[in-house]
Amino acid sequence: MLDAIPIVDIRSSTSAVDDRAVATLLNAALSQFGFCYISGHTIATEVTQNLQNSAHEFHLLPIAKKKRLKINPYHRGYIESETSQTITSSIESATQPNRSESFMMMREIPPSDPRFGTQLFGPNQWPDTLIPELKKHCIAYAEAMEKLSLELVQRLGVALGLSPNTLLDLFNDPTYFLRLIQYPLLDPNDSPAPFGSAPHTDHGFMTLVLQDDTGGLEVLNSNGRWIPVSPIPNTLVLNVADMLSIISNGRWKSTPHRVILGPEPRQSTAFFFDPDFDAQINPLVEVRDSDNRWNPIRYGDYILERFGQNYQYRRK
Numbered sequence: 001m002l003d004a005i006p007i008v009d010i011r012s013s014t015s016a017v018d019d020r021a022v023a024t025l026l027n028a029a030l031s032q033f034g035f036c037y038i039s040g041h042t043i044a045t046e047v048t049q050n051l052q053n054s055a056h057e058f059h060l061l062p063i064a065k066k067k068r069l070k071i072n073p074y075h076r077g078y079i080e081s082e083t084s085q086t087i088t089s090s091i092e093s094a095t096q097p098n099r100s101e102s103f104m105m106m107r108e109i110p111p112s113d114p115r116f117g118t119q120l121f122g123p124n125q126w127p128d129t130l131i132p133e134l135k136k137h138c139i140a141y142a143e144a145m146e147k148l149s150l151e152l153v154q155r156l157g158v159a160l161g162l163s164p165n166t167l168l169d170l171f172n173d174p175t176y177f178l179r180l181i182q183y184p185l186l187d188p189n190d191s192p193a194p195f196g197s198a199p200h201t202d203h204g205f206m207t208l209v210l211q212d213d214t215g216g217l218e219v220l221n222s223n224g225r226w227i228p229v230s231p232i233p234n235t236l237v238l239n240v241a242d243m244l245s246i247i248s249n250g251r252w253k254s255t256p257h258r259v260i261l262g263p264e265p266r267q268s269t270a271f272f273f274d275p276d277f278d279a280q281i282n283p284l285v286e287v288r289d290s291d292n293r294w295n296p297i298r299y300g301d302y303i304l305e306r307f308g309q310n311y312q313y314r315r316k
Helices: 020-032 045-060 063-069 133-159 242-247 299-310
Strands: 007-009 035-039 077-079 101-106 175-183 195-200 206-211 217-220 226-228 236-240 257-260 266-274
Touching (some): 007 020, 020 133, 045 101, 045 133, 045 175, 045 266, 101 133
Antiparallel strands (some): 217 257
16 A cells, blocks of 8 residues: 555564564565654653653743754754755755754763864753753663664664674764654644645654654655654654665665644654764665666765755854
């Protein structure tokens, strides 16, 4: 069916990362949709609930207090609604900015790190006096998600017909972004109706999304129709991003997706898991063909170019 995003239970038979049954399901889902639901993961309910509760507290703060944490040059902090717009994408440019706000954090970088203060290597910003628990809950969730993501990297290697270790060299010091997103309800007076997130593809390797029960995420299927990615309890939504599509030589598409606004606000937690900042991205030799569609790119250069186009704070 072209209308049902598959569910892949990564603990359906064994926990082994080279489980061929799971690999077959992953390959089928990502070849057809570039998306799947992941069930059977080991992220503790307490960890997800703590983070969602703290995120909800943050989004309830007055905007003046949130703006004290305005996103810094290292892409960490508060992103105000209508300050991001899909200008550079693998698909068409959006005509309106996104109607959503978010809080962004990355891996904690100590000032002693020689990279500190360069590119995306800088301090996170925390509302310590307003929501003291947010930092702890973000870091706990990010650490659990990084562990799961590295497991999935191995499973994706097997899904490509290769060994579990094939892709691991790209992730010696992986980049990740944890984004706590709040979408408002749709204002019926808006015309045309704005997107919570306009149609786009993700820039990195893969994205894992924890949804609330509201809905609104949609994926463009191969027939050119938008289909819902409805919330399913105890699952995460995995989608292929641009780097993984290149690495797989286009076998797995970085699929356009969007968020439409509805009658209720929506909260989403997106974990973008990406390679080392200096990783060189090419199609794997084992899956490459004679059609050389991609030139080698450095992941860090690609992500900085996309951010520079799509975020107002980087265009000033």
